[in-house]
Amino acid sequence: MIRGVVIGEVWATRKNPALQGRKLLLVSQLSVHMDGTRHFTGRVIVAMDNLDADVGQEVVVAFGSGARNAIEPGSRSVLVDAAVVQVIDGSST
Amino acid sequence: MIRGVVIGEVWATRKNPALQGRKLLLVSQLSVHMDGTRHFTGRVIVAMDNLDADVGQEVVVAFGSGARNAIEPGSRSVLVDAAVVQVIDGSST
Amino acid sequence: MIRGVVIGEVWATRKNPALQGRKLLLVSQLSVHMDGTRHFTGRVIVAMDNLDADVGQEVVVAFGSGARNAIEPGSRSVLVDAAVVQVIDGSST
Amino acid sequence: MIRGVVIGEVWATRKNPALQGRKLLLVSQLSVHMDGTRHFTGRVIVAMDNLDADVGQEVVVAFGSGARNAIEPGSRSVLVDAAVVQVIDGSST
Amino acid sequence: MIRGVVIGEVWATRKNPALQGRKLLLVSQLSVHMDGTRHFTGRVIVAMDNLDADVGQEVVVAFGSGARNAIEPGSRSVLVDAAVVQVIDGSST
Structure with a gap:
């Protein structure tokens, strides 16, 4: 996964x-x-979101099957390769 | 997924x-x-297109199984690893 | 896999x-x-950890199905795409 | 997929x-x-070829399951992660 | 796959x-x-090796399911995402 900031929507x-x-x-x-x-x-990623993340918030994004498991657990046929999986409250770095 | 501009065809x-x-x-x-x-x-990507995107248009490209699900949903045997999944109308950034 | 140093937690x-x-x-x-x-x-990676790695330690991180096999061997439905798979004791470089 | 030029063989x-x-x-x-x-x-890729591409020719290379489907369609067990899938005749860019 | 030189072990x-x-x-x-x-x-990769490659040798490394098929053909549950698949004798570039 990677850490990023939501900068907008398409x-x-x-x-x-x-x-x-x-x-x-x-x-x-x-x-x-x-x-x-x-x-x-x-690097800017287009990520599917089902956690209602807002612009300016820090999030963790998962890729590939990790993203598909975030949107529809266990499904192999959902059209996604990147998904927001948590809205970060804090970090030690 | 990533955001890009169609610049040509091969x-x-x-x-x-x-x-x-x-x-x-x-x-x-x-x-x-x-x-x-x-x-x-x-970075230039070669992406399969079934949405009739034109040169100059902004698009979203999906990769891996995400791309295969865009071309043949649920299929694992389609030869593709990148596909145009939407033609962008607008974005907030 | 890649080699990295734990710098914090989210x-x-x-x-x-x-x-x-x-x-x-x-x-x-x-x-x-x-x-x-x-x-x-x-490059900073967000990796799931089940080996209790500490800040400052060198680790090996696996990706994709390699990471899913580290967290739940043989499972395809675990939500992860990067995982700590060993805490490095030493290396010849 | 990506576009590249064949520069040699290993x-x-x-x-x-x-x-x-x-x-x-x-x-x-x-x-x-x-x-x-x-x-x-x-970036130099080592790609499997079953189209007899020659040094100097422009080609399209597919990755991951896309490459496996190019070499053995539908197979999950072929050892490859990159394959030449077409020898480019022309492009509009 | 990519081409690289073995520089050490972890x-x-x-x-x-x-x-x-x-x-x-x-x-x-x-x-x-x-x-x-x-x-x-x-870029330095941590790759599993079952070909007894030595420090200084040029090798080809495969990724993802390609690497899993190198270590345990057809298996989806082996913990690896990169593997040495050949020790290069020569190349035309």
């Missing part, structure tokens, strides 16, 4: 039917400098 | 039979600077 | 129910210069 | 038995600058 | 039981400059 009318009713967030990945300060890596 | 006569009749687009991945402006990351 | 109350009771560590990936000295790549 | 006598009789090519990944010119990203 | 007493008796090598990924000279990308 929407569309022309899309795969499997995405109907799904919320897609833009998440900017975070890294940590040697001195402990955070910075953005420049 | 075609071939010598190819795996499973790609017969499939449309493959070149998608240039987008990132966002701290000030909110967009820029290209330099 | 916690949350709003999270996917499948993460209940799971410990998530922040691991900073290590690389090696030509002269044999180590440095951080800047 | 061979070995000491190898996993599952690679017996398989051809492995070195493919250098291509990207596109804003002005439309191509350049190499520096 | 060992541990505190580890996932599934890694008992497994050898884990550190492999530094190789790339090729435009003029044909090789250089290291800086």
